[in-house]
Amino acid sequence: MQAVSNYPIPNTFGIDAKAKLFIEYYSLDELRQVLTEHKNERILHIGQGSNLLFTKDFDGVILHSGMARAKFLDDETVEAQNGLRLDDMIAQLTDMGYCGLEKLSLIPGEVGASAVQNVGAYGCEAKDVIERVYTLDVETLEEHVFSNAECQFGYRDSAFKHELKGRYIVTSVVYKVKPGDAVKTREEIIETRNGKLPKVGEVGSAGSFFMNPFVPAEQANALLALYPDMPHFEVKPSNNLKQSQTTSNYIKIPAAWLIEQCGWKGKTLGGAQVWPKQPLVIVNANNASAQDIIDLAAQVAASVQEKFGITIRPEVNYI
Ligand SMILES: Cc1cc2nc3c(=O)[nH]c(=O)nc-3n(C[C@H](O)[C@H](O)[C@H](O)COP(=O)(O)OP(=O)(O)OC[C@H]3O[C@@H](n4cnc5c(N)ncnc54)[C@H](O)[C@@H]3O)c2cc1C
Incomplete structure (x- = not known):
């Protein structure tokens, strides 16, 4: 294993934040050792840091x-x-002639977080x-296997973000694949994503x-009367929502459309x-501080709330 003090935490936002201690482990035994040695310290397991916003140095x-x-x-x-x-x-997998995951092509991040976040794109999660x-298990240091159902996956959500948070480190994931040609789909998705999303390492x-x-x-219908062009999608509640929200029908409205309607496209605040x-x-367009990003996000959310009466919540984890 490698342990470095006062280490700049990798993150795709390019925010300067340091970890009191950064440890990379290379086996489950090493992971157990680290967890034992640092039992009483604050611990955060990261992947590529592509869904994290470090608001300050990490004291752990x-x-x-x-x-x-x-x-x-x-x-x-x-596996x-x-x-x-x-x-x-x-x-x-694509090179080897297997398909099943190609719609998730080019999503940054590592296997561990793919299960935590239930990453998704182009209709596949x-x-x-x-x-x-x-x-x-961080407490008992024993392995525990979760079936798909036990992970309680939802829209960019899983039990690992809630009741299991901090208790379990995902160590490996078993994915279903099947023989099939996914080359063209993967290429198309890469082209589309490169055309509209910032490239990791560049922005x-x-x-x-x-x-x-x-x-x-009901609320969506009232908005549709005012904005007939508003894109909207019916959702199967059981797939995406918590139990408490399953009693009535819900409509998904793209946050990108709401934000654009509020005039935010291209707007800057600090960096x-x-x-x-x-x-x-x-994006971190120009040496942004975490506070610049937090403030811009808060202003965007506030204006969507004011114009549409809709609360939009960050997907990004603030640390
Ligand atoms: C340009 C860009 C495009 C993106 N496009 C998409 C997209 O299309 N769809 C999508 O869903 N996401 C997208 N994302 C978000 C991001 O790629 C995903 O959320 C990804 O799963 C994060 O992986 P990571 O390894 O970087 O995890 P991190 O950001 O490092 O961590 C994310 C969370 O998972 C936890 N975690 C990480 N590893 C483990 C582990 N082994 N055990 C337990 N907990 C762990 C962390 O503590 C944290 O809470 C995009 C991000 C960028 C920068």
Whole structure:
């Protein structure tokens, strides 16, 4: 394992924040050792830092996995270790003539977080292709396997973000695949994404800053009377919403449309900017501080609330 003090925390926003201690481990035994040695400290396990906004230095231990291998369990399942970049795995599977995950192509981040976040794009979510998730219990140091259903996946959501948060580290994920040609789909998705999303390493961002809101059908219909062109999608509540929201119908409204209607496309605040090609994304355009990004996001959300009466919530995790 490698441990470095006062280490700049990797994050795709390009925010300067340091970890008191940054540790990369290369086996489950090393992970157990780290957890034992730092039992009483604040611990955060990160992947590529592509969905995180560090608001200050981290006064604790940042953990990262250097385990990055994948293997076929049989012809229909692949087990990938938490530190493998999701897109590297998809590229390899596509080259080998396997399909199933190609719509998730080019989503930044690692295998571990793909299950935590239930990443998704172009109508496919990780939950559609995850069979089970292997974890290490931070308290008992024992392995625990979660079935797909036990992960309680929702829209960019899972139990690992709620009741299981901080208790389990995802160590590997078993994905369902099947033989098939996904080369063309992958190429098209890469082209589309490169055309509208900031490229990691070139422009700092965490991808979509906000989640798409689900509003009660009644409210959506009232808005449609005022804005007949408003894009809207019916959702199957059981797929995307918490139990408490399943009693009435909900409509998904793209947050990007709401933000654009409020005139935010391309607007800046300090070094932060609403990305001109996709207003759902906030970028670090010019040495932004975390506060610039927080303030811009708050102003965007406030204006959507004022104009449409809709609350949009960050997808990005503030740390
Ligand atoms: C340009 C860009 C485009 C993007 N496009 C999309 C998109 O199309 N769809 C989409 O869904 N997302 C998208 N994202 C967001 C991001 O890629 C995903 O949220 C991704 O899953 C984050 O992975 P990561 O490894 O960087 O995790 P991090 O950002 O490092 O961590 C995310 C969360 O997972 C936790 N975590 C990480 N690893 C583990 C682990 N092993 N065990 C337990 N918890 C863990 C962290 O503590 C944190 O809470 C985009 C981001 C960028 C920058």
